[in-house]
Amino acid sequence: MTTRTDLTGLLDQVSADRMTDTIATLASGPLAGRRVGSPGGAAARAWLVDQLTALDGEMRTEDFPVRAVPQVYEAPEVTWGDRNGSRRLVFGRQVAIHPASADTVDAIRGALGVAGTDDPAGRWLVVPAEMSLFDAYRDIHGAAGLLIRRPVDAEGWQFTMLAGPDPGPLPVLTLDPDTHHAILAAAAAAAAEGDGWLDGATPLRRDDVTGTNIHARLRPPAPGAVDLLLTAHYDGVGDHPGLRLPAASDNATGVAVVLEAARILTAGLPAGVGLSVALLDGEEVGALGSAHHTTQLRAEGAAPLVINVDGAGRLDGAAAVEAGGPAHRLLALLDQAGRHTGVPLAAGPVASDNRRYGGAGFAAIGIGAGMGGYHSPADTPDKVDPATLGAITRLVVATAHLAGTAPATLASSIGDQR
Template structure:
C-alpha cells in the first residue's frame, strides 16, 4: 500500500460523531466541570482510563501535588445602591470573585469610593479601568474591599480563572463593564454603598495525569506523544461550567486519533498518550510529566491539542523546543488535509514540553464561552473536530514515514 493510500484510509476513519459523544460525557453534570482534585475530575479520569484501556494501551496514572486551588464555596450575595435605588447583582454575570481575593464569609457593607482618590477607610473602592490591581493596593488601609472591571463574553458571562496572583489582604470582586461603569459613576459622585462577601478558599489537592503507551517504538524509530488536558475550572455553587471546548474537544481529538493510529501507524513507530490534569492552575500536569521524560532520557515528538471547538479562518500553531521538523510535517499535513494553519499563541501544556527541550507543537482551533457556563457541547462544531483530528492523524503518519518515500504532491495538495 502506498503512503498516500494508507494515509487516505486513515483519514476516512475519523468520526466527528464519536468525538461529539466523548465531549457530551466529559461535559455532563456528574463530572461537574472537572476541576483538579474534585470528584468530577476523578469521575472523568476513571472514564478516560477505560477508554484508553479499550485501545489496548498500557495505562497508568501518576499523582502530583497541587497547592492552593481557588474554590468558590458559596455563591456570593452582593447588593449595591445609588441615589436611584438598590440592586442585587447576578453571580457569574454582573459580579464574580477575583482569584486574588481574600476569603470573607460575612458580608461587608461600606460606602463607595474611587481607588487612589478617596479616603479608603470602610469603603468599597472602585478601581478605574486604567488602574492595575497592583496600583490599587497602594492606598487601601482600612478599606472594605476592591471592585474591578472584568469583560464578559457574548452571552454576558464573566470568565473564571484558577491560575493567578497570590491572595491579597482584601476582598476583591469583579464587575461586568456596565455595572462597573454605573458603580464608578456613583462613587465619583460621592453616592452609594455596596454590601458583599467573597467566600473563596484555597485547597491543597492531588492532580492525576493519565498515561497510555499504545505502541512501543523500535530502536531509532519516531516516538509520538499526543497530549491534551482533561481538567476544567470546575463548577461554582449554582453555576455549571461544562468545559466542552476547553478542553473536552482536545481530549476527544486525542482519543480519536489514538484509536486510529494504534493500528494505522507504520511498523516501528511509537505512540503514547498523556491526558493531563492541572492545566488550568498553571499547566502543572505537563510540567510534572516533562520532568519525568527528561529524567528517562526520552525524546518524543509532542502534539498538544487545546481547544478544537470552532475553526475561525485557520488553526493556531505554537512551536517549542527543537520543533523544526515537526512544524514542517504539520504544515505538510495541513496542506494535505486542507486545514489552514497560522502561527499563534497556544498557551497550554505544549509550552511545558517545549521548555523542557522536547520538540512540541500546540494546536488550537477556537473555543466558545471561555471558562463560563456558555462553554457547552452545542457550541462545538463537528466539522472543526473532524478537521483537527485529520490534521493530527496526517502529521503523525507523515512523521512515522521516512521523508525519502514522501512525494512532494502530498505537501502541495489542498
C-alpha cells in the first residue's frame, strides 16, 4: 500500500485514537504529574524518547539547571474554629499553600485577625479580597501567617503554580472564596469576641533540580529551504501528597499533537523541507526549557519556523493564536491551513514556550485550543475532546505542508505581533 503525501492524504492519516492513547500514558499514575526534575518527569521523558526514536530521527537530550522548584512534601493539616465549633479544611479544595509561603513543618495555632486592621502579633491574618499580598506584608510583625483568597475551578479545585515569587517571611495559605468569606467574618467577629482561631502548617520546600529537553531532527533542510520546529512542553506541576494532578490537557494534549504531526510529516513533507521536534521541560517554572533551547539555536545560526502547541483539550469557538518574532509568513500559512481544514482561528494569548522563541527573534506561533481543570486534579484524560485533537493536528500538518509549497508572499488576517 502506497502512503499518499499530498495534503489530503496527509490529513487522512491523523489518528485521534493514537493521540488519546498518548495522553492516557502521560497522565497515568506512575508519571505522577511530570514535575520537572521528578521521577515522574524522567519516566515521561524515557517514554517520549522511545516514541521519537521510532521515527528514525537524530535524537538527543539536553540538561539545564532549575532552581528552587516549590514542592508540597506533606498534605497540610489545617483546622479553624470559633464558638460554633471547629472545621477541618480539605487540602486542594478549601485550602492550599501559596507559592510565596515560608516552609513550616509544625502546625502553628493562632487567633484570627484581619490584615491591616488588627494587631498582627500571634494571629493568622485574613487578607481581604481587595488587598494585595504586597500590601498585606506592610504590618505583619509577629504574625502567625496570612490567609489569601483564591478562586477555584468549576469542580471546586484550587490551581497549583510552580512559577512565582520568592518565599516570604510567613506561612501563607490560600482559601477558596466560600471558606475565605467565612473565616474573614469570623476574624472580624473575633476582634470583639476573641474566640476565632486557626491551626495549620505550610510544608513547602524548594528543590534545585535538573530539567531535560528532548530533541529530534527528523528531516534535515536543504540549503535555503524552510526548516520547521514543532514544540510542546511535557512537564506538569506534579502530584501533591494525596492529590493526583494528571496534567492531561496541560500539556499531554500538546505533546500528543506534536508526536502525531511529526509521525505524519516525517515521510510526507515536500522534498527539502526540514523538520525537528523539541519536547520541552520546565515550562511550568517559567519556560526555562525553551529559554535554554533558544540559546542553542542562536549559537548554531538556525532560523526555524516554530509552531508550539499548549492545550488542545477542547475547542470552544476559535483556536487561540499568538505570534512572536518575524512571523508574518508563518501566520499567513496558518491562516491558509485554517481555511483548508475548517479550524477557526483568532488572535489570543498563548502564554507558553512560543514566547521564548519569539522573544529570541525566531518566527514563532503558539496555538491553544482549550484546557479544563487548569493545574488541578480535574485535568484528566476524559476531559479531552478527541475531535479537538484531530482538528489541531490537521491544522499543524496543513501549515507545515503549505510551508514547503505555498508562494513566498501570503496575506494574514490574524495579525503579526512583534
